[in-house]
Amino acid sequence: MGTIDRRELAAIFAGGMLGALARVELSDLFPSAPTQWPWAIFAINLGGAFLLGYLVTRLQDRLPISSYPRPFAGTGFCGAFTTFSTLQLEVLHMLEHHADGLAAGYCAASVAGGYLAVVLATALVRRVRVIA
């Protein structure tokens, strides 16, 4: 079993606090009905995926042992800012309202967009590093 690093847990906790606050605030500002495109969660998930891809790729090769940016910003903030459960509940509500096309489109666009966001962020970091 791994040993528990309390400072690492504290960093994740702090990042998780900020991520959840930002997501709840944005969902509050941009609410959506079950038959509408859920722009808030869609934008949060794609933006968070881009940020995580960027962070992890940047930190990958030069992570010092006593460093907390990844637990704080990656596991904590990006992890808690983005969400899977709300996306799935939104899809269920769309299906219940017979908006099957919307549900399929939302799933496809979230997965394709989120994946593409990581691809772009990774490529961006690696290209910058090659130039630098």
Place this chain on the structure above:
Amino acid sequence: MSPLAWIGVALLGGVGAVGRFLIDGAVSRASGGSLPLGTFLINISGAFVLGLLDGLALTGTALVLVGTATVGAYTTFSTWMLETHRLREDARFLAATGNLVLSLGAGVGAVALGRLVGTAL
């Protein structure tokens, strides 16, 4: 929402994130860590719980605190995407595709099942 509720959102968001980290670590150690099973189990279990809360007709601040803040921070989309991308970079195409398709399928199934159980309670 009241200032106290916002403090609750922050604290429970932190709890959700730490819970995700600890469970992911435990699952990865138990499974050997070659597949992103930790995130998969976290997302499916979280989808079930959120469906359950929806079925129980939880509303208002209670729903925001338990559902949006805690379960929302516990499950994650960004790590799911990052892990899928890294599988594909390692040329593990089947695992990458499976991680997307199975997560989506099991996620909708879990949220529907949770809702069914919540409605029945």
